[in-house]
Amino acid sequence: MNGDKPLHLACISGSVDVVAALIRMAPHPCLLNIQNDVAQTPLHLAALTAQPNIMRILLLAGAEPTVRDRHGNTALHLSCIAGEKQCVRALTEKFGATEIHEAHRQYGHRSNDKAVSSLSYARLPADLEIRNYDGERCVHLAAEAGHIDILRILVSHGADINAREGKSGRTPLHIAIEGCNEDLANFLLDECEKLNLETATYAGLTAYQFACIMNKSRMQNILEKRGAETVTPPDSDYDSSDIEDLDDTKMYDRFGDPRYFVSYNGGNPMTVA
Known part of the structure; x- marks a missing residue:
């Protein structure tokens, strides 16, 4: 069962x-962050199966959103790749007073009191x-998948x-150019508004x-019209065909098919045709 x-399992089934x-049975919120054999927490699985309501419940009860899976992805990373707007919102929007009150009522000392008290304002x-x-x-990740609404x-x-991403220093704008x-x-x-046209790799x-x-x-031409400096690239060993070859392989190298978030199968992604 992959741990x-x-x-x-409850998160997977929705x-x-x-x-x-x-959650009510758990004596401490840390138990909500237990990872399976592929380092996924319940929050990861709620993200993979697009369960924003469950994600909110877990967060209110004290689940930690910054835990990483075996690829280093948090639940928010996974939601951004999948283009699940509701899941991204579940992980980023402040809690309402009703949510906070209900969490205290249902979970009492099991809820993340420190987080909940601050999240009523942030x-x-x-x-x-x-x-x-x-x-x-x-x-x-959102830029590579072309999820503009998620980026917004x-x-x-x-x-x-x-x-800048950690390997070559590409920004979302470089990624947009790479994928044309x-x-x-x-x-x-x-x-x-804060976009810097001159950020370099x-x-x-x-x-x-x-x-x-x-x-x-x-x-x-688009960049030139928007005011980018038209500076000639320095001499380098770059080959444009080599860079373009990354378009179709980058996402596959990391996850398999980037569309794998359709369903869950014992900790392993399932692809779609």
Whole structure:
């Protein structure tokens, strides 16, 4: 059973009443963070099976949102990859007074009193800037999957839209260029006030220079019209065909098919056709 405990199984099946009953039986909130054999907590599984209501219950009861699975992903990372807006909201929006009152009524000392008291005035302490084991933050994962609505939520909660991923230093804008995703690029350029057009990769390439190396002339024109500095890329060993080859393989190398969040099968992703 891949180390799944009753609470893991209840989350997978979407049994809200069973989840609530098991939480009431837990003597301490730390037991809500038990990981199975692939390092998934109940909160991870609620994210994988798109159960935002269960996610809120777990968080109110004291589940820790920053625990990582075997790939270094938190529940928020998984929700961003899957494009599950309601799950992202469940992990980032502040608790309402009704939710807080109900948590105290149902769980008493088992609820995360410190978090609940502060969250009545602030958003959840979500893991917006945590990197997974590939060095990617939530903004990178959402950008790679083309989930503009998810990026919009993340940015509204203060996520760094200029963050560089840990391997090559690409920002969401570099990712938009790499995938030739004009809708994503336009969102970043039009709606993200803090976007820095000149943020460079670890190799010193701005978004415009990155577009030049990849022979993305349309993306170059878009960036030029938005005020990007049209500086010639430095001499390097880059080959545009090598970079373009990453488009179809990057997500598969890390997770298998990035669309795997359709259902759950004993800790292993299931792909869809």
